[in-house]
Amino acid sequence: MSDMNRPGSAVGESDHIRTGLSKEQLKQAYIDNLFYLLGRFLEVATPHDSYMAAAYTVRDRMLDRWIKTARTYKASQARTVCYLSAEFLLGPHLAKNLINLGIMEVSREAGAELGLDFEAILEQEEEPGLGNGGLGRLAACYLDSLATLQIPAIGYGIRYEFGIFDQLIEDGWQVEKSDVWLRDGNPWELPRPKLRFPVRFGGHTETFQDDGRVRVRWIPDLVVEGRAYDTPILGYGVSNANLLRLWSAHAPESFDFQAFNTGDYYGAVHAKVEAETISKVLYPNDEPQAGKELRLKQQYFFASCSLQDMIRLQLGAAGTLEGFHEKFVVQLNDTHPAIAVAELMRLLIDEHRMDWEPAWEITRRTFAFTNHTLLPEALETWTVALFGRLLPRLLEIVYEINRRFLDKVRMHFLGDEARIARMSLIDEGHGRRIRMAHLATVGSFAINGVAEMHSELVKSTILKDFHDLWPERFHNVTNGVTPRRFIIVSNPRLARLLTECCGDDGWVRDMDRLRSLEPLADDVGFHEDWRRMKTAAKRDLADWLRRRVGVNVDPETLFDVQVKRIHEYKRQHLNVLHIITLYERLKAEPNRDVAPRTFVFGGKAAPGYLMAKLIIKLINSVAEVINQDPQVNDRLRVVFMPDFNVKNAQHLYPAADLSEQISMAGKEASGTGNMKFAMNGALTIGTLDGANVEIREEVGDENFFLFGHTAEQLQRLQAEGYRPWEICNDRFELRSALDLIASGLFSHGDKELFRPLVENLLYQDPFMVLADYELYLDRQTEVSHAWRDPKHWNRMSILNVARMGKFSSDRSIRDYCERIWRVRPVPAEL
Ligand code: GPU
Known part of the structure; x- marks a missing residue:
């Protein structure tokens, strides 16, 4: 080890092995860390060794900045x-x-020159x-x-x-x-x-x-x-x-x-x-x-x-x-x-x-x-x-x-x-x-x-x-949510396109600059770029789902996604009722013209929350029947993505066409998944709840699929004595969907399995799923029609991305700084 590599030698020089950002320095530092911190060399390193050495190489570069920041703050x-x-x-x-x-690309090149599989290394973490x-x-x-x-x-x-x-x-x-x-x-x-x-x-x-x-x-x-x-x-x-x-x-x-x-x-x-x-x-x-x-x-x-x-x-x-x-x-x-x-x-x-x-x-x-x-x-x-x-x-x-x-x-x-x-x-x-x-x-x-x-x-x-x-x-x-993780890391294709359109990457720190996309919403050439980007992301997701979940989905279909914790107030079961209704419509009328959809669900249930766990079972059971039914499975697919977490989520946001934000009005404090989807160009179907209200204000009513009773209306309904079973009397399709679940069709004839869920909806329905069912279905029908007009759909998608600047967490933090914390920036210099 040369003097320069020894701890204690001066840091901060741009040519230093622990701080330098050039390709050669990164390669050298990587090999050095592999050797001195992991006791390995290139030829025998496992993917995990490679990940560790890469992580230490990056951390070294952060420590330098960290110490200087601490000094600056102190002073x-x-x-x-x-x-x-x-x-x-x-x-x-x-x-x-x-x-x-700012070293993603140079690191990728450094990795390639060392013969490393860069994606496999990232995957190790x-x-x-x-x-x-x-x-x-x-x-x-x-x-x-x-x-x-x-x-x-x-x-x-x-x-x-x-x-x-x-x-x-x-x-x-x-x-x-x-x-x-x-x-x-x-x-x-x-x-x-x-x-x-x-x-x-x-x-x-x-x-x-x-x-x-x-x-x-x-x-x-x-x-x-x-x-x-x-x-x-x-x-x-x-x-x-x-x-x-x-x-x-x-x-x-x-x-x-x-x-x-x-x-x-x-x-x-x-x-x-x-x-x-x-x-x-x-x-x-x-x-x-x-x-x-x-x-x-x-x-x-x-x-x-x-x-x-x-x-x-x-x-x-x-x-x-x-x-x-x-x-x-x-x-x-x-x-x-x-x-x-x-x-x-x-x-x-x-x-x-x-x-x-x-x-x-x-x-x-x-x-x-x-x-x-x-x-x-x-x-x-x-x-x-x-x-x-x-x-x-x-x-x-x-x-x-x-x-x-x-x-x-x-x-x-x-x-x-x-x-x-x-x-x-x-x-x-x-x-x-x-x-x-x-x-x-x-x-x-x-x-x-x-x-x-x-x-x-x-x-x-x-x-x-x-x-x-x-x-x-x-x-x-x-x-707000950070565009660094939820656009650049998750959706590099979109990031590149945005940088091209804006002329530089200033939008990453000032998302309001994405407004400059608005004039492109009707540009035919740009639509082509947009479509290509989206289709590539959907292909990636389809590949990932095939490899990781073992299901085949068609990237040409509408990707309709609901991922979040499983909770009755978030109403994943309302989404399921829509799917069952579509299924019944297709069974009754096999040639009916419906926009082909892939429904993707994901989310964890609290281990002691039995109803939430039963909802997961219901989603998987409906998926099993529908995906195997040759009469419909060219037009309907249902996928439950296991182990929804940040890492897996990053594959989803770029590929979604429709974002389901269908909580009972008044129950979701804000929601943040709603923001991640919309800033990646998905359109939202949602209730007037949490931040949905503000997202709709920003992107425009005509670019958002609103449905459902307001919080006030629901309160009034409840005060008047809400009787969900009565709703079924005049909604034939709703009755039929619930009956189908109760019949055992999705549970190999077992009529007991989903009884608690069906009875809860019929006789309690604390989150008023049935009250919103018809409004939801009508709106979903409009979604299908809109999907049939790709030009219109792309226009809405582009305008969503262009107008989501408010939902960068940078804006939230600025609000906290001004309204609450009364603090100002303290820039650290290298
Ligand atoms: N939320 Br309280 C949690 O994720 N965990 C909690 O313990 C509590 C709230 C969520 C809200 O449900 C969601 O609406 C909100 O967007 C999020 O916090 C962040 O504010």
Whole structure:
């Protein structure tokens, strides 16, 4: 090894083996890493070795930027955004980092010259699936935009040893397999073994005198240590690289020697196991609330570690905690980290000997809270009993926050006892529970929803009383997704076309520039390019489905896609009812002229959510019958893509013609898949729900297939006494579709299998599938007609892409910076 290669030699020179970006340097660095980090050489390297060496080669180039960014931020003394989230659904790093570094093409060439199969290397990466769905993926998009916009930011979360389960489909049913993403090593993270903080659980509290003041001491019965693992997050086309810091739980010492020496070997190891369980596995429920003790432990664990880390940084820089809120703003990603409000109070008061008032002043000026759901069953509460047993000191603090808060409420709404009970942090009605959304709201200077409609509903429903009290604290920040992953990485053909049309790649950082595509919407030559691009993506998907799922689909057909978590409110079963109706129409009238379609579904069901699992089984069962029926299978195909995750999703967005966003109006806070599809040129069939409303506003009513009752209409229907079975009486095709499921046609004659699903729809239908069925079918008929006119369809598709600029996560992050965080860019230079 030459001097230059040795650690410690100056970095930052453009000719350096660890930093240089030329093809020759990349090749040399790759071989060097293969040799020194993996103990291999080209001729014997496995695809996984190649992936690791490539990843280290890329990481080296990021570290350089990361260190310089940290220095720049430190010197600037700017405010840092801390994004606290129980989930970060990052997706594969390698391709994304190559893009953000601007070395995708040169790396591809370097790989080719070394005789490497570049695609196979990218394929090697295990998905870091530290999230369930929308909320976790949003956090990942926001990290990308924060770095790209050069905002000093840290993502804080949990380094789960097992992420979201892998989904297998066996006999049409979902089967869960644990996700061992760390098994072959994670080249993107840097362990920080010296960066560790204690986190207490259980035990009791006592008071003591200190300088004439009464203070509280918490004597826990378990102390867990949080250790930091850092992952650099590089911005696109800039030198800024931010930090994602994830906490892993450990026992402070591996053995309790006292117990060990007295012969209690198992007892001694027990504490270690108990501690390490905390970061073992991600809870696989999106929109959760199971009330599990371990979940509360996870929440407190990462909130506490993150705050202790911020305090360390603040004391290191300023030597005092005064002005903490000027140096840090903490965004709570839903209520999962809301316990941080009470924990910051505890740290300031108990550990740093502050008085209540100044501590509260700092706390409520530090936090901001994003709500991501209105579903009543997803609003987190913890029983006082569990909370007090696990976190006795935090319960005292929550009570004190509540006492002072309710005094204010009492004064503001003189004598309105009902309101006081509704607003209390403690729900006295359901066995005494702590309402985490109320804690987050009371402890935050800003509260926001994730789409216009959702933010309005937050103000008028779940947090209405708080909006009456503090209207100025309520905001909207509509979600967005990053075009780096969801256009450039996923859909390179579209990216190239957009760059050609815009004259340069400026659209990647300023998606509003795609408006310059609008004049091309009627250009015959451009239509040809558009068609070619789309068809190529559809061929790729068809190949992938053949290889990976073993099904054949025809790229000439309309690709109609619904991928997202399986949930009744998202109404995958409404989509299935449409398919069954088409099937029946074709069976009754074999020569009927219908636009040939391929229906693609994908998504995981929470393992304990039986109805969602039955919906998966229904989709697969309908697929089995239809795909094998020669009378229709040239015009209808149904595919369930197993294990929907970020990696697999990237094959879908570019190939979709129609995006299904058919949730019950008022239930989907925003949705973000709707954005990913539309910015890749799919047309949307959707309800007036979440961000669909704004997408339609942007792309134009005439380029969007709207259907369904509004949230208000549905509410009225429900208030009047909704009787779904009556709808069937006058809708012959609906009745018939439900009967067909019940008849056993899709279950080898078994009439029982789908009975719970059919009866639920007929007699409860909590998400009002039947109420929207006819409107949905009518709209789908229009979709089919539109598909028959490719010129018109392409025009709509082009206009969708041209007008989706608002839904770049860069816009969302700018909104947060201006409306909530009050932070500015701090550019890092190489
Ligand atoms: N969402 Br709360 C999740 O994915 N998980 C959750 O625990 C909660 C909300 C989703 C919403 O369902 C979806 O509408 C939204 O687009 C997304 O969060 C990001 O805001």
